[in-house]
Amino acid sequence: MSPAPIAGPSLRFDAVSLTLGRTDILRQVNLRVQAGTVHALIGPNGAGKSSLVKTLLGQTPHRGTLTLDWPGKQPGIIGYVPQALEFDRGLPMTVDDFMAAMCQLRPAFLGLSRSQGPAIGQALAAVGMLDKRGRRMGALSGGERQRVLLAQGLVPEPDLVVLDEPMAALDEAGARVFEALLARWRARGVTVLWVEHDLQAVRRLADRVTGLNRQVLCDGAPAEVLSGERLLELFSHAGAQGGQAAGAGGQPAALSGSAA
Numbered sequence: 001m002s003p004a005p006i007a008g009p010s011l012r013f014d015a016v017s018l019t020l021g022r023t024d025i026l027r028q029v030n031l032r033v034q035a036g037t038v039h040a041l042i043g044p045n046g047a048g049k050s051s052l053v054k055t056l057l058g059q060t061p062h063r064g065t066l067t068l069d070w071p072g073k074q075p076g077i078i079g080y081v082p083q084a085l086e087f088d089r090g091l092p093m094t095v096d097d098f099m100a101a102m103c104q105l106r107p108a109f110l111g112l113s114r115s116q117g118p119a120i121g122q123a124l125a126a127v128g129m130l131d132k133r134g135r136r137m138g139a140l141s142g143g144e145r146q147r148v149l150l151a152q153g154l155v156p157e158p159d160l161v162v163l164d165e166p167m168a169a170l171d172e173a174g175a176r177v178f179e180a181l182l183a184r185w186r187a188r189g190v191t192v193l194w195v196e197h198d199l200q201a202v203r204r205l206a207d208r209v210t211g212l213n214r215q216v217l218c219d220g221a222p223a224e225v226l227s228g229e230r231l232l233e234l235f236s237h238a239g240a241q242g243g244q245a246a247g248a249g250g251q252p253a254a255l256s257g258s259a260a
Helices: 049-056 095-103 117-126 142-152 172-188 199-205 228-236
Strands: 010-020 023-033 038-042 063-069 077-081 160-164 191-195 208-212 216-220
Touching: 010 049, 010 191, 023 049, 023 208, 023 216, 038 049, 038 172, 038 199, 049 160, 049 191, 077 142, 095 117, 095 142, 117 142, 117 172, 142 172, 172 191, 172 199, 208 228, 216 228
Parallel strands: 038 191, 038 208, 077 160, 160 191
Antiparallel strands: 010 023, 010 063, 208 216
8 A cells, every 4th residue: 555645744843932921831842744654642731742742833922943744735623622622502593503614714503504504514424423413512421522622623624633632521432533533634745743641542643752841851762751650750841941942932933724
């Protein structure tokens, strides 16, 4: 079988630092993510993993350089799946309403557009939520809402997927859905940057793993990084101590394309 064509970009973080107030959130982060791979970020709470994701998405000012090298030099589509969805559970917002608001330019109160309707239906089917598209978001379980978040990351079909703890609320069936999505992205040559706390899932599913605690402490194959010695170092490291990072400023270089 011939290897899948690469659809996603390679990522390069060079000396990326972030300081909020007098607190170093990230210190001189140097990281390479190979195009078309599933690259996991692990580390303790407060290690700066979500901040690094927000830096990639252009949501947080930083110091240093962040480069996306797209195949063919044409920027592609970026899909983002947050850890959780915060909203008023009493809102009369259905799954279709949410997908319309997130995935199309047409106002959600006008319903699904003809151009995006089929793609939204396919995305909901891919995560096992097609039969619940008329349900209120507030009536869904946490795992079901997380599946809807995964679905919105599929419209339009992404070339780079950024995942911030997508398995946090998933049950066993949802975890199988997530694994199927990873296999789908890998087959298309999509680049996946995946923040995750489930180390067993990372061991099974990631191509490469980076251990982050405000700075990169380890990076390599899952079997190497997820050894007992490396994990002890990563989760006991005093990441808040050490020198001050350089001041914040600038925006990600070469970050362009549409956010899904």
